[in-house]
Amino acid sequence: MLAYLARRLALAVVTVLAAVLISFLLVHATDGSPGAIVLGPGATPAEIAAKNTELGWDRPLVTQFFDYLGHLVRGDLGRSIIDSRSIGQDLGTRLPVTGFIALFATLLSGIVGVVLGVTAAVRGGRFGTFITSSSGVALSLPAFWVGILFVYVLSISLGWLPATGYVAFADSPVDWVKSLLLPVLALTVGGAAIVARTANAGMRDALQAEHIRTLRAVGTPAWRIRYVHALRSTSVPVVAVLGIQFIALFGGSVIIENLFALPGLGQASQAAVTSHDFPALIGVVIVATVVVVVTNLLLDLVVAALDPKVRTA
16 A cells, blocks of 8 residues: 555656646747736837846746746745736635635535435436436536526525625635535536436446345345445445546636636636736646645545555556
8 A cells, every 4th residue: 555655646746747847838938928918018129128037037948947946845836927916825815715616516416426326226217217317417517507597596586695706714604605605506516417327327337246146145134235335336436536526626617716706716827817927827737736636646545445456456
């Protein structure tokens, strides 16, 4: 297990370094420069060149990269070239917004999806067919369309939840939950459908396994066969799907955050791209990469704990 963990940690470090290098090179390969962005379209080439020299943009690329890497190791993501704000502090306040949305949506998708998928596999018949068909329909619905539908029903028509905006947990825990509930529900619909299908297929395969037939033959209670032995076998693909789903929700939060006016990483990335704020854009990429890498690492460890064959592969 320790060797497996060491390999995964080494791969995680290499992945983060590769993301830093690629984002750094892509930013420097784009048209424009920080000097031109800071001074605006009315600046002369001489003024732009002087500003780039002041910002260190004209130094050798290798020198700039290792200088940035040195600051990054110390936890310094630099400052925005638009308003000189600390990028690390800004992203630190935005990260929990995106993180909690992705986490709550993943957990809710897992609970709803596992209950529906396992129940459909155990009961079968019309109920199983209904769950399978309904999950197919849910998968075809875009998250932003589901979000708009929830806004119309729960906010405009019933007035139960705020349509947009974000309230910090420190200001009001109740309002914080309310401000996150609509985006979480919008993301849960498609996520629960994926989990339900995965749990349904996994449960069906597990119930037909040879060791399950042996347990039936020796008189093991049906509930124990279904919800202990078969469900344990089903948990491996379900956990893998939930991990991938969290990564997808975390990385694809731009549309949902803009729809509900949430100050998360997705909104920050769009603002950085629109304003050509190069340091802020690199910072968003690095933070998102670290979250994805850590999630993948935890996912690998959980799957390895559930399935011994993974550890010895």
